[in-house]
Amino acid sequence: FFFKLQSADNRTSRTDVASVSPWAAPIIWEGNFDSTLIDSIYKQHNLTIATTVFALGKYTRFVKDFLESAEQHYFVGFRVHYYLFTDQPESVPEVKMGENRSLTVQKVPSLNRWQDISMSRMEKLENLIENELVSEADYIFCLDIDTKFYGRWGAETLGRLVGVIHPWLFNVPRNQFTYERRPESKAYIPAEEGDYYYAGAAFGGSLEDVHHLTKTCREQLKIDAANSIEAVWQEESHLNKYFLLNKPSKLLSPEYMWRDVNKKAAQIKIVRFTNVPKNYAEVRPNR
Numbered sequence: 557f558f559f560k561l562q563s564a565d566n567r568t569s570r571t572d573v574a575s576v577s578p579w580a581a582p583i584i585w586e587g588n589f590d591s592t593l594i595d596s597i598y599k600q601h602n603l604t605i606a607t608t609v610f611a612l613g614k615y616t617r618f619v620k621d622f623l624e625s626a627e628q629h630y631f632v633g634f635r636v637h638y639y640l641f642t643d644q645p646e647s648v649p650e651v652k653m654g655e656n657r658s659l660t661v662q663k664v665p666s667l668n669r670w671q672d673i674s675m676s677r678m679e680k681l682e683n684l685i686e687n688e689l690v691s692e693a694d695y696i697f698c699l700d701i702d703t704k705f706y707g708r709w710g711a712e713t714l715g716r717l718v719g720v721i722h723p724w725l726f727n728v729p730r731n732q733f734t735y736e737r738r739p740e741s742k743a744y745i746p747a748e749e750g751d752y753y754y755a756g757a758a759f760g761g762s763l764e765d766v767h768h769l770t771k772t773c774r775e776q777l778k779i780d781a782a783n784s785i786e787a788v789w790q791e792e793s794h795l796n797k798y799f800l801l802n803k804p805s806k807l808l809s810p811e812y813m814w815r816d817v818n819k820k821a822a823q824i825k826i827v828r829f830t831n832v833p834k835n836y837a838e839v840r841p842n843r
Contacts, residue, residue: 573823577807578751583721585809586825589712595633598711604635605714606693606763608684609701610677611640612666616647618702618832623651623659625705629828632710637693640701641680643667678777678791682770685763697760700831706817707828715806717761717769719799723810725753727823736793741785742776743793745800754799755813756792758829761805769798 569575570587577583607630611619619640630636635656642648643666653659662684667676681698689696695714725733733753736743760766773794780787787793809823814830 573809577803579803581803581805581807583807583809584712584812585823586811591708591710591712594711598714599633601694602635603694603714604637604692605631606637606639606684606689606696608639608641608681608696608698610664610680611642611644611648611701612664613643615701616642616644619647620649620651621704621832622699622701627651627654627657629705629707630709632708634711639684678770678774678794682767682774685767685770689763693763695760696763696766697758698766699829700757702832703757703813703829704817704832705829707811707826709812709828713760713806713808713812715761715804717765717802717804718759718806718808719752719754719795719804720758720808720813721810722753722755723813723815726810727821733796734789735796736787736789738785740783741787741793742779743787743797745797750796750800751803752799752807754792754796754804756789756795757831758808758813759795769795769802772798 570585573583573585575583575585575588582588607626609619609622619642623638626636626638636658638657638659640648640659640661641664642661643664645661645663648661651659664676664680677698681696685696697713697718730750731747733745733750735745735750735753737747738744759769761769773791776794776797777787777791810821811824811826811828814824814827816833817827817830
């Protein structure tokens with residue numbers, strides 16, 4: 557279902573940012589939704605939000621901050637089931653969960669290349685939805701683990717197919733988007749095409765729609781692999797191609813995947829969710 561996101565109080569509406577996409581999908585920014593109204597509507601439906609994260613190798617160090625901050629800010633008052641995929645279940649810290657919040661840890665094999673870790677996610681997500689979530693959840697969000705919540709992420713983000721506008725590319729011209737530009741790849745997007753550049757670190761929607769997304773991306777990744785080509789940003793490149801052909805029904809502003817809590821931008825009135833600063837050479841297995 558859908559309802560009017562705009563607050564009844566027009567004084568809170570934004571004029572400095574676009575609040576709707578060219579295909580009439582809402583773009584969620586601070587100041588253009590009424591959180592109390594949205595929560596009251598969605599809480600009537602007794603929803604469960606599945607949330608997946610991957611923590612392989614040294615990325616287990618980010619689990620504690622992710623979960624503790626999520627418990628403070630992420631779908632507070634809703635039923636949330638976290639699914640953590642890791643090659644080191646013994647390294648997952650104890651984090652106190654609130655009422656109607658749960659964590660399932662699933663062991664997966666170690667991988668030697670961070671690119672392979674990235675690309676294997678789509679297949680794992682496809683299988684999780686097929687095998688476990690069909691009767692267990694209403695919506696799913698797939699998030700990166702090396703992140704932290706600083707502000708509300710709530711029911712305003714729910715939709716059939718949800719993409720997050722990339723924090724580094726939200727205010728640059730299309731010719732600067734880092735799409736895959738080689739026609740040999742299934743992720744290829746020509747220079748004259750494209751709407752937004754989406755972050756691979758966060759996407760979601762209904763189980764049916766995210767299953768179709770993950771299945772399609774997994775198939776495209778396998779075709780590329782068979783042709784000995786790897787898209788420039790691996791699964792993120794394929795996600796952007798998918799969203800070009802299958803427009804998201806809702807877009808989240810870069811508030812929902814910001815660069816760094818200490819970085820400022822005029823349009824960003826609140827930082828909700830950010831990357832955690834890190835030394836990639838130290839945490840990634842082959843960098």
